[in-house]
Amino acid sequence: MNQGARTFQMAKTVLIVDDVAFVRKALTELLTQARYQVVGEASDGLEAVELYSKLHPDIVTMDIVMPNLSGIDATRRIIQADKDAKIVIISAMGQENLVMEAINVGAKDFVMKPFSAADVLKTMERAISDGKKNERGNSSRT
Numbered sequence: 230m231n232q233g234a235r236t237f238q239m240a241k242t243v244l245i246v247d248d249v250a251f252v253r254k255a256l257t258e259l260l261t262q263a264r265y266q267v268v269g270e271a272s273d274g275l276e277a278v279e280l281y282s283k284l285h286p287d288i289v290t291m292d293i294v295m296p297n298l299s300g301i302d303a304t305r306r307i308i309q310a311d312k313d314a315k316i317v318i319i320s321a322m323g324q325e326n327l328v329m330e331a332i333n334v335g336a337k338d339f340v341m342k343p344f345s346a347a348d349v350l351k352t353m354e355r356a357i358s359d360g361k362k363n364e365r366g367n368s369s370r371t
Contacts (some may be wrong), residue, residue, distance in 0.1 A: 240264050240265055240266040241265050241266070241287040241288060241353075241357060242265070242266045242267075242268045242284070242286040242287045242288075243260055243265045243266065243267050243268065243286055243287065243288050243289070243290065243353075244267075244268060244269045244270070244271065244277065244280055244281060244284060244286040244288075244289045244290075245257060245260075245267060245269070245270045245271070245289075245290050246270075246271040246272075246273075246274070246276075246277040246289060246290060246291045246292055246295070246300065246303065247272070247290070247292040247295070247319070248272050248273055248292060248294075248295040248296060249292075250272070252292070252319075252342070253270050253272070256290055256319070256349070257270065259346050259349060259350075260349075260353070263346075263350050263353075265353070268284050268286050269283075269284050269286070272295070272296075273295045273296050273297040273298060274295050274297060274298025274299055274300055274302055274303030274306075275297045275298045275303070276297075277289070277291065277298075277300075277303045277307070278298070278303050278306045278307060278310075281307050281310075281311075281314070282310065285311075287315065287357065288315040288316070288317065288353060288356060288357055289307070289314065289315065289316045289317070290316075290317050290319050290349075290353075291303060291304055291316050291317065291318050291319065291331070291336065292318075292319060292320060293318060293320040293324055293327045293328065293331060294320070294321075294324070294327070300318065300320070300331060301327060301330050301331045301334060304316050304318075304331050304334050304335055304336050305334040305335065307335075308334060308335030312335075314335070315337050315356045315357060315359070316331075316335065316336045316337060316356075317336065317337060317338050317339065317340065317352055317353060317356050318331045318332070318336045318338070318339035318340070319339070319340045319341075319342060319344060319349070320339065320340075320341065320342060321341070321342045322341050322342065328341075337355075337356040337359055338352050338355055338356045338359075339352070340352045
């Protein structure tokens with residue numbers, strides 16, 4: 230069986246984390262159209278950590294400024310539980326220092342709001358393929 234061919238047919242699973250329902254809806258529509266499977270949505274960091282442990286998605290989109298637990302702390306907890314977790318920060322302009330802190334605790338990449346579909350999709354693909362380059366011994370550049 231050609232396992233590589235099977236991998237391309239399976240949709241990558243995503244957990245979307247943002248305290249703003251409109252942003253979650255926009256990301257869900259965008260990613261669903263791009264053939265990702267949205268397996269869950271969380272409106273704060275605590276819910277994100279809980280859902281990640283239940284769902285084990287391939288990738289997470291994570292806002293930073295949220296109630297109950299920040300995206301930085303949620304990222305830290307998820308990475309502590311699963312060092313291979315792939316988290317992409319999606320945050321507002323003007324929060325560059327917080328974005329860098331999230332990268333330092335383990336997030337793979339980031340997209341600034343307001344975002345374009347192309348930026349989100351390119352960043353998601355880059356974050357997902359980041360783990361694969363070590364398995365194949367080379368990297369695919371975008």
